[in-house]
Amino acid sequence: DCIIQVINPNTSRAMTATIADAARAVAAPGTEILAVCPQEGAPSIEGHFDEAIAAIGVLQQVKLGREAGVSGHIIACFGDPGLLAARELASRPVVGIAEAAMHMATLVATRFSIVTTLPRTLTIARHLLHQYGFERHCAALHAIDLPVLALEDGSGLAQQKVREQCIEAIRHDGSGAIVLGCGGMADLARELTQELGIPVIDGVSAAVKMIESLHALGLSTSKHGDLDFPLVKPLSGMFGSFNG
Numbered sequence: 001d002c003i004i005q006v007i008n009p010n011t012s013r014a015m016t017a018t019i020a021d022a023a024r025a026v027a028a029p030g031t032e033i034l035a036v037c038p039q040e041g042a043p044s045i046e047g048h049f050d051e052a053i054a055a056i057g058v059l060q061q062v063k064l065g066r067e068a069g070v071s072g073h074i075i076a077c078f079g080d081p082g083l084l085a086a087r088e089l090a091s092r093p094v095v096g097i098a099e100a101a102m103h104m105a106t107l108v109a110t111r112f113s114i115v116t117t118l119p120r121t122l123t124i125a126r127h128l129l130h131q132y133g134f135e136r137h138c139a140a141l142h143a144i145d146l147p148v149l150a151l152e153d154g155s156g157l158a159q160q161k162v163r164e165q166c167i168e169a170i171r172h173d174g175s176g177a178i179v180l181g182c183g184g185m186a187d188l189a190r191e192l193t194q195e196l197g198i199p200v201i202d203g204v205s206a207a208v209k210m211i212e213s214l215h216a217l218g219l220s221t222s223k224h225g226d227l228d229f230p231l232v233k234p235l236s237g238m239f240g241s242f243n244g
């Protein structure tokens with residue numbers, strides 16, 4: 001059996017539920033999804049500062065997941081906050097939804113577009129493309145110019161803007177696939193794929209299948225080199241919970 005801890009790095013319970021539903025929709029029969037979010041932190045992650053705050057919450061959840069014996073961890077925020085630090089802390093695999101969606105897109109198209117939320121998060125997506133080596137695979141990036149939590153306000157406006165940006169990408173980018181750039185868009189991928197006739201990829205579901213694959217292959221985070229467990233040292237104050 002496979003138990004996957006899906007971490008929404010922001011503290012929005014509604015978005016955690018959206019993410020959990022998307023994960024469960026594709027989980028194999030033997031896979032259990034444990035959806036969590038930090039007790040404290042940012043209600044949405046929309047920039048470098050938010051990501052730094054969220055990374056601590058991600059690490060706290062990864063430590064709890066490791067102690068609970070989960071088979072793998074997913075960082076369900078498109079900035080993949082704390083990914084490498086989480087890999088040091090984890091015994092099992094850790095996959096971010098941005099890297100998962102990008103990898104999947106390269107398997108079905110020579111180039112992909114990204115649709116995310118606020119324009120300022122476009123730079124974060126560009127940083128990830130560089131970090132993961134996917135710059136030449138990404139044809140263009142689009143922002144719906146709405147905040148992350150607009151996806152959970154029930155108005156449907158953000159979802160409509162995502163659809164519009166996908167249509168723009170189809171018309172202008174010359175790309176063969178679209179990557180949804182927010183965990184809160186996870187529930188939109190299947191319907192948009194069918195309606196628009198192009199693979200629209202959600203990183204939450206992609207990451208679930210990647211963790212299941214790693215689990216089935218007996219592959220886990222390498223502890224040979226820089227992803228070995230952190231050096232043991234007395235961590236003080238708010239970080240004391242990481243000791244031991």
Ligand SMILES: O=C(O)C[C@H]1NC(=O)NC1=O
Pocket residue numbers: 010043044045046047076077078079116117118121148181182183184
């Ligand atoms: O950067 C974004 O728009 C998306 C990112 N922020 C967030 O709170 N969850 C996310 O997936």
